[in-house]
Amino acid sequence: MGKNTTVLQPLLVENLFQSQGVFLKLELIAGENGLQRKIKRPEAHRPGLSLCGFLKEFEPARALVFGNVELHYLKDLSSPLRAERLAAILTEEVPFVVVAGKYRPPTELISLCKEKNIPLFITPLPTMELLGELSTHLLDAFAPSITCHGTFIEAFGVGLLIQGHSSIGKSEAALGMIDRGHRLISDDIVRLRRRKGNILEGSGPELTRHMMEIRGIGIINVAHLYGAVCVRDTKSLDVIVTLEAWSDEAFYDRMGLDERTLELLGVQVPHHVLPVKPGRDVALLLETIVLNFRLKLMGYHSAKEFNAKLLETISEKVRKKRR
């Protein structure tokens, strides 16, 4: 259902600086003309060996982080050699350079960055801390993502994506859920990202955040109508429910013994197909699916437990008969 597309928006050094500049205590000291450079790889690299002239396997498109060791090593070199070694690693593709740990960058590094328009930052953060934070943020920014059609809500702490054809009643079902005290993350369009640990995280586009379109009413702002408690910006995706028009020919899951899943970005997500028809309280059914999912997480599987009990009763009867 719906068409899923990978969204590839290039991450510019400027975006990173704007979003993480304060947190990483970055201060731009040269190469401001290069802020439009694209970050092509989610990696930050300490040049170490490459600075000694060993350029085999050197990956030129990574951000460079200079720490204590690099700066002390550079200090020991003569000025022309320093410039030469730096020029060798500051290729056209290097997105940006950070000097960590309150150090003053060597003049050769500053002038090279100016000349090549490579943004040069300094930060008082210790090198390892900076590397950790930077890698986490870059990996996050490069996380695979898709946009899909559906309404995303949180119920009892569970992230529930409601899918189905247009006008099947996704938004109405979500409105029913919100009325019962659950939260809206996004209506109609959801961006999913695969984060570390195979977790899918869903959010809505900023422009349409907290907005819903209800046929016959129009566009409503849920946060204004129901209060801030009824919305949230992001949530991990736990269950997908596809609403389907009731068909007498289709056979729907009557037992719930088998776990069905749907693959999104390589992650298997529990999936239910829920037939709708007049008289079925969809919000109540969705709540039940979510509660049942929570029970399963706690190790209690209603259908399996029931079947086990049934099998036990049958075998007991057989035993009695034999006696």
Add this chain to the structure above:
Amino acid sequence: MKLSQKVKVKNILGLHARPATAIARLLQKTRSQVFFTYRGETVNARSIMSILMLAAGKNASIVITVDGEDATQTMQSLVEGFEQAFGEAAHES
């Protein structure tokens, strides 16, 4: 049948709430699956919120993809709609 065509937004204010409503109305009579692609983002054109989310301005070029039995007619009426700015003023007067 699957069709794909590039169109230009002619509305002065871009694809705002009114043209989005017009698109929804136009598509209500059709049966095909319809998608709009703009700036690497593909959305379901039957969803008003999705169209609005694109925030496509005047002269934005959108790729329409239509898939279904009535693809030809659907595409034709959509292209006409874009051409006529969905009944709105297309040029600044």
